[in-house]
Amino acid sequence: MSPSHIARILTVLFVCALTSACATRPPAGDVNAVAAYQEANDPLEPFNRAMFKTDQALDSVIVRPVVKGYRAVLPEGGRRSVGHFLRNLRSPITFVHDVLQAEPERAGTTFARFAVNTFIGVLGLFDVATDLGLPYHSEDFGQTLAVWGVGSGPYVYVPIFGPSTLRDGTGYGVDAFFVDPLAWYSRGNGAETWIQWAVFGGLVINIKDETMYATDELKASSIDYYASLRSAYRQIRASEVRNGAPPPMEEFDDFSSLSDLPSNAGKAALELPQTTLTSEQ
């Protein structure tokens, strides 16, 4: 199997999703429900929820036990080095997208980080660059598309891969197949794709290890974990696209003090502009 197989599997999944289950659009008269439907931007919700269930099952049977073993054999410092190593391997992808997003300064940072961490930080095992004032950031084709004005598109949940969107999933495929130097290297060496697969497997375990506490917390504090994870994923992506700047103002105008609320609540709903709940990219 190679990344092109992944692309094929994803296509099949997506076609299945389109033909099997689509969320029913609320009636046009129900303004609140229509706004919620648009904000969630999850027309494949029934299918995605089924995929999410599969993912949660795989998580408890495979991913979690592997992470437990990983934690048992490698102390925290070692696991951090694995994370640094994998991040460093992704640097060329980030660099390409820094350039495509016309961010010369960030491109310079990425380049310098890669050089410093590869040569001084022992092939990327140590993040020396951060201590030298070159902070880490990550870019990918999904973010570049967002900067170019492409909306996120519908939400997609793929087992093991986790939450994504049409834009970000496509971007991931393009990066894995065309941008990642590892892919070129693999193809140049007689389709030795195991390297890319090993890195992918390492990433899955590394990301799970790093995010398990946060996602467990989110799960414990929510009633509908699927919905809160969808929200968190979209916010994290939007934040990455904004390069870490806080969410824009219009989302927050409803933090008005009580005296600002109109007394005739029902009438006010009719005057409410559509901007309040528009989803960001």
Place this chain on the structure above:
Amino acid sequence: MISRRHLMLASAAAALAPRMSFAQAGADAGAFVTDFAQKGIVDILAAKIAGAEKQQSFRTMFATYFDLPAIGRFVLGRYTRTIKPEDLASFTPLFEDVIVYTWSRRFSEYNGQSLKVGASTPDGDDGAIVKSTIVGNAGENYAVDWRLRKRPDGWRIVDVIVAGVSMAITYRQEYTTLITQQGGFAGLVAQLQKQVSDLKAQAPA
């Protein structure tokens, strides 16, 4: 959303008075967050008191430093304008319980972390965003942004944004999904009541 009245007031204020220097207001906002974090660490997280007592102190502190009714209205989003006032009144204390019980579950894990408050930036006409970092003892850092609003009697926190994820937006999108898919506002209230009683059962003694 900015109401017409807001816009008129804002433009009138802009025409009549020079804008309050933000350096001043920003420093205030940062000091407010520092104050909250210090009290939280000394009086609750690091305090040698029983879990139930910590929970009670947190409830009081949360009510003082956060604008809970405003957060509740934001979380209900558009539904704030369409549900009955008595329903809104019953939601707010329930939502407070959800936050108090969720947060206090983790108080016992406190292990010497501190909050480093950074720069503040203006956020609209009457708000500020305060950047901060939670500094762990193993060199692990988490970025936390605090969204504040100026009220007649001082600053109030309206949102906490951890690593790009806003608490208020996440609750709003989850609750909106529940309202539309699981029996409307009454369904949400029933689920919240169940969640609160579940969380109470695992509350620290």
